[in-house]
Amino acid sequence: MRPNIRPANPADLPAITTLDEVCFDSDAWSAAAWAEEFARLGSDRVVLVADEGEVAGYVVLLVPGAVEDPVDLLRIAVAPAARRTGIGRQLMSAVVQRCAGRTILLEVAESNESAAALYRGFGFTEISRRRGYYAGGEDAVIMRWQEDHE
Ligand SMILES: CC(C)(COP(=O)(O)OP(=O)(O)OC[C@H]1O[C@@H](n2cnc3c(N)ncnc32)[C@H](O)[C@@H]1OP(=O)(O)O)[C@@H](O)C(=O)NCCC(=O)NCCS
DSSP, X not given: OOOEEEEOOGGGHHHHHHHHHHHHGGGOOOHHHHHHHHHTBTTTEEEEEEESSSEEEEEEEEOOSSTTXXXXXXXXXXXXXXXXXXXXXXXXXXXXXXXXXXXXXXXXETTOHHHHHHHHHTTOEEEXXXXXOSTTSOOEEEEEEEGGGO
16 A cells, blocks of 8 residues: 655654654654654744555655745655665655745765665755764664756
8 A cells, every 4th residue: 555645744753753754763762752742843944744544654744934944854754664664764855845946955874774775866966974973873863855957
């Protein structure tokens, strides 16, 4: 079944908080942090969910009001059992459609080959690094997408 990609609503908060723990373990956002994200829906936060009857994935964007400012892709994840079925790609398609005419920035750990491959597939390119940014000394790779790179 292809999931429906739709904006999150307040009823999704528990499912997303739980899925985030599953996907990010000790790097998961706290329940309070997720509540804060949801409180900002409709201002500068956009959360899209992949809905298969239950939430199978999500993406979080910081979308500044000024269109010349870059959109930050803060987080994307797909439930482990649902990976490699195209849901990440569906979420990213919705993101780039939503960000037409804008620039998107994101950070990814250099060892996160699955996420980096997903991003590269949409035309994201590395523009910079934060050396030793993550615990354990791993670099954060900063990637950028602009529509004319598609
Ligand atoms: C990154 C992530 C969102 C990808 O979601 P997904 O639904 O499995 O991705 P898709 O099935 O749509 O795959 C799309 C493309 O991404 C790349 N990709 C995804 N998983 C990959 C893997 N394990 N290894 C290599 N490439 C991978 C491939 O290019 C793939 O295309 P292909 O299947 O035609 O080869 C998922 O692996 C995930 O939730 N990871 C944990 C959370 C995370 O690290 N998020 C990013 C940092 S915020």
